[in-house]
Amino acid sequence: MRKYLLPEKGTFYKANLHCHTVLSDGMLTPLQVRELYRSRGYSVVAFTDHNAMLPHPELRTPDFLPLTGYELNVNGPARKTAHFNFIAMDEDNDVQPVLFRDNLKKGAVETIEKCRLAPEAETYVAEYSPENITKLMRTGREKGFFVIYNHPDWSLEVFGDYGGYHGMHAMEIVNYGCVMSGYDDVNYRVYDEFLHAGERIFCVAADDNHNKLPLDDPRSDSCGGWTMIKAPALEYSAVTSALAAGDCYASTGPEIRELWIEDGRVHIGTSDAAFINAKFGVRGAAAVSAGPAGAVNSLDFNFPYEKKWFRITVRDARGFRAWTRAYFADELPPLA
Ligand SMILES: [Zn+2]
Ligand SMILES: [Zn+2]
Known part of the structure; x- marks a missing residue:
């Protein structure tokens, strides 16, 4: 779901x-x-x-x-x-x-x-x-x-x-x-x-x-x-x-266009970004980088619910950033 x-x-x-x-x-x-x-x-x-x-x-x-x-x-x-x-x-x-x-x-x-x-x-x-x-x-x-x-x-x-x-x-x-x-x-x-x-x-x-x-x-x-x-x-x-x-x-710059979770997998869609990372409330993280050229527009990752919460940062090529709030495990749909 x-x-x-x-x-x-x-x-x-x-x-x-x-x-x-x-x-x-x-x-x-x-x-x-x-x-x-x-x-x-x-x-x-x-x-x-x-x-x-x-x-x-x-x-x-x-x-x-x-x-x-x-x-x-x-x-x-x-x-x-x-x-x-x-x-x-x-x-x-x-x-x-x-x-x-x-x-x-x-x-x-x-x-x-x-x-x-x-x-x-x-x-x-x-x-x-x-x-x-x-x-x-x-x-x-x-x-x-x-x-x-x-x-x-x-x-x-x-x-x-x-x-x-x-x-x-x-x-x-x-x-x-x-x-x-x-x-x-x-x-x-x-x-x-x-x-x-x-x-x-x-x-x-x-x-x-x-x-x-x-x-x-x-x-x-x-x-x-x-x-x-x-x-x-x-x-x-x-x-x-x-x-x-x-x-x-x-x-301060990037757009976050969509954010959802489905079967424990989180998806975020963004404007052109150089780097997108998610960090969890207990050590654990996910990231995607565009490298020196090009851009990324999404990050998908599995969120282990025992890690309490996650939040996501988007950084564009000029260094401007956008931040989601923290999302807590107990507000996410239970895993099947
Ligand atoms: Zn003031
Ligand atoms: Zn003030």
């Missing part, structure tokens, strides 16, 4: 799940962000200004879906910090669950006046501890938000910090804005650390764009890391439900 690990039907929608505008410390208006991303083939942007959540229904068009969200931060000693995004699962959810008023900066000071706050929003504390950060992430989840842990390298966080964070749905495997600033926020090792520690989370790629450099600057922080979400329609709950189901992959 074949099971599609990315849905057989539906459309891949290109999404930037992390974005800042003039409503906090970004340089573009929400409308300018929409026009930019729409012109580059995106269908979805999550507006995640710092510490202030303002929905943007005015940006909705038949070919563009704005998602409501914001980015929380909790600051620790020695400039360590934890940043995470809340993205509303429900279009009608316009109530900001947590506010740390001391963390408001620039445009967000005015923006917060327009936001709807939960009555208890300011009762939470911004203490930098794994217990408190876990509490905040779980609060977001309970209030109907998709929770993403952001840019650990920029945040100066190591496993001793984020290893204690529980309750997130996903983490940023790439934060393109941090990469363009000079940080190593290509975080596939961090993703593995979470998985090996038993966290069942997904991975996303995002820009975290502030647009302080012009778009034609080679170090512009826009349109370099994205998440492809496969959903039945470009409707709010269809897209957020697909995200919550893990019907998505992260990319």
